[in-house]
Amino acid sequence: MNPLRWSFRITYLVGFLVCAGLIAFVLFAQYRMGLDPCPLCILQRVAFIAMGMVFVVGAVHAPRGGGRWVYAVLVAVSALAGIGIASRHLWIQSLPPGAVPSCGAPLGYLLSTRDAHGGLLGVLRMVLSGSGECAKVEKILGLPIPLWSLIWFTILGAAGLFAARHRNRS
Numbered sequence: 001m002n003p004l005r006w007s008f009r010i011t012y013l014v015g016f017l018v019c020a021g022l023i024a025f026v027l028f029a030q031y032r033m034g035l036d037p038c039p040l041c042i043l044q045r046v047a048f049i050a051m052g053m054v055f056v057v058g059a060v061h062a063p064r065g066g067g068r069w070v071y072a073v074l075v076a077v078s079a080l081a082g083i084g085i086a087s088r089h090l091w092i093q094s095l096p097p098g099a100v101p102s103c104g105a106p107l108g109y110l111l112s113t114r115d116a117h118g119g120l121l122g123v124l125r126m127v128l129s130g131s132g133e134c135a136k137v138e139k140i141l142g143l144p145i146p147l148w149s150l151i152w153f154t155i156l157g158a159a160g161l162f163a164a165r166h167r168n169r170s
Contacts, residue, residue, distance in 0.1 A: 008068055011163035012059035015075070015156055019052030022152060029140070038134040040089040044149045047082030051075055051156060058160075072164035079157025086153060089146035092134045 006014070026045060029035045037045070058071035137144050 006163070007062075008163045009059050009062040011159055012055045012062075012071065015159055015163075016052050016055035016059060018152070018156060019048050019055060022048055023052070026145075029145075035138050035145075038089075038136070040085055040092070040134045041145070043085045044082055044089070044146070047078050047085060047153070048149075051078035051082070051153075051160075054078060055156075055160070068164035072161050075160030076157050079153045079160070082153035083150060083157070086146045086150040089134060090144065090150065093137050093144060093146065095135060097135075 023045060026037070026041070030037060054071055054074040058068075058075075061067075061071075063071070139145070140148060
């Protein structure tokens with residue numbers, strides 16, 4: 001079956017399955033391989049989960065015409081957020097050791113004390129500034145994990161847009 005001829009529903013179902021598989025893998029990596037996620041890793045997971053939710057709802061709904069673009073835009077927004085977070089993570093990992101920010105408080109603590117940090121936006125700003133644990137480079141198949149995220153955000157975002165634009169002629 002040629003992926004370029006898949007229907008909107010099939011493309012979005014596959015997008016959901018890929019997102020679910022990626023989340024399953026990072027949970028495996030965390031709990032079986034001992035790779036603890038940093039705050040930026042957790043934000044990338046949130047972006048994959050958001051994208052997966054859009055994919056599954058889009059697959060179930062399978063709208064026609066302009067309705068597809070609603071899902072495509074939501075997938076693109078999730079993908080762009082993930083690309084931004086993964087890019088920031090890669091930039092932090094590329095810093096020389098002396099330029100890396102010191103380790104910060106865990107994300108759970110920051111969220112529980114968010115009022116003291118300027119609300120949810122203040123916590124988000126602190127997390128995106130990075131911390132020492134975000135600079136640790138963990139590789140899977142020779143590539144840093146945030147680079148894998150960047151690749152998958154790009155592929156999934158493009159697939160979501162392509163499915164809305166492409167009309168199945170079968």
